[in-house]
Amino acid sequence: MRARVLIRPKAGILDPQGVAVERALPALGFAGVSGVHVGRLVELDVEDPAQVAPMCEKLLANPLVEDYEVEILDGSS
Amino acid sequence: MKFGVLQFPGSCDEVDALGAARRVGDAELLWHGARDLKGADAIVVPGGFSYGDYLRAGAIARFSPAMESVIAFAGDGGIVLGICNGFQVLCEAHLLPGALLGNANRRFTFRQVELDVVNRDTIFTRACTAGERLSVPAKHSWGRYYAAEDTLAAIERSGQVVLRYAAGENFNGSLNDIAGVCNEAGNVFGLMPHPEHAVDELTGSTDGLRIFESIRLSVEGVRV
Numbered sequence: 001m002r003a004r005v006l007i008r009p010k011a012g013i014l015d016p017q018g019v020a021v022e023r024a025l026p027a028l029g030f031a032g033v034s035g036v037h038v039g040r041l042v043e044l045d046v047e048d049p050a051q052v053a054p055m056c057e058k059l060l061a062n063p064l065v066e067d068y069e070v071e072i073l074d075g076s077s
Numbered sequence: 078m079k080f081g082v083l084q085f086p087g088s089c090d091e092v093d094a095l096g097a098a099r100r101v102g103d104a105e106l107l108w109h110g111a112r113d114l115k116g117a118d119a120i121v122v123p124g125g126f127s128y129g130d131y132l133r134a135g136a137i138a139r140f141s142p143a144m145e146s147v148i149a150f151a152g153d154g155g156i157v158l159g160i161c162n163g164f165q166v167l168c169e170a171h172l173l174p175g176a177l178l179g180n181a182n183r184r185f186t187f188r189q190v191e192l193d194v195v196n197r198d199t200i201f202t203r204a205c206t207a208g209e210r211l212s213v214p215a216k217h218s219w220g221r222y223y224a225a226e227d228t229l230a231a232i233e234r235s236g237q238v239v240l241r242y243a244a245g246e247n248f249n250g251s252l253n254d255i256a257g258v259c260n261e262a263g264n265v266f267g268l269m270p271h272p273e274h275a276v277d278e279l280t281g282s283t284d285g286l287r288i289f290e291s292i293r294l295s296v297e298g299v300r301v
Contacts, residue, residue: 016180016182017183059132059136064224065176
């Protein structure tokens with residue numbers, strides 16, 4: 001089964017990458033952009049989707065500073 | 078006494094750490110794939126880019142066989158010093174509180190920093206004098222110390238904050254200007270700046286030796 005994990009910096013923690021992107025966009029003519037945050041995407045095929053959350057807790061994310069969200073996709077790609 | 082200096086794929090400061098340790102005692106390199114700490118009295122987890130910093134700095138190194146032994150060693154009260162990437166590894170291993178995030182200035186920054194020794198009643202700072210300020214280089218992209226509010230209050234209360242960036246020196250945006258912290262038991266210590274690069278007059282400062290000398294005094298039971 002295909003799983004997708006979205007990992008984001010926790011709200012309230014300064015995200016310098018997000019700030020840099022947010023400041024770059026107006027220079028390219030994209031106005032009205034705010035709240036930019038840059039995270040990571042991890043995709044994996046797993047036999048047991050129930051293992052994905054423990055994987056996030058232990059390795060894929062650092063729950064101290066990051067939030068994660070697991071999506072289980074239909075079928076294998 | 079003998080230091081054991083870990084070496085991961087991607088470490089780059091293990092040789093300087095070895096050289097600094099050898100100024101105060103014996104030292105040998107310990108490959109990450111081996112569990113044997115070879116009778117070391119103190120372990121140094123060195124700087125660099127272990128496992129390419131993949132995923133997060135220190136996230137993968139933390140699960141190496143050598144680190145499993147270091148976690149057990151620390152649990153038994155063994156002395157562990159983490160420098161830069163080593164600090165990140167120790168935080169990932171939950172041997173130290175908090176985490177290291179991307180520098181607030183968004184840059185890899187390499188500069189000499191001034192550090193205030195705010196707790197000299199530790200295994201790692203007992204050779205320092207009262208109010209001593211150490212001049213040591215720092216070089217990193219991921220050095221912004223962060224801990225949740227309650228953790229931060231707890232480590233401030235218990236004296237676990239050992240080193241702070243002096244006024245105007247906190248380029249990475251660390252909370253409370255924290256440059257180095259120890260665990261509650263006091264036997265594990267991590268810092269972002271590099272004491273092992275400040276051990277010879279040739280490179281401008283020998284202040285980093287204080288940390289290694291403190292460890293030697295602690296291991297040998299010398300009162301200062």
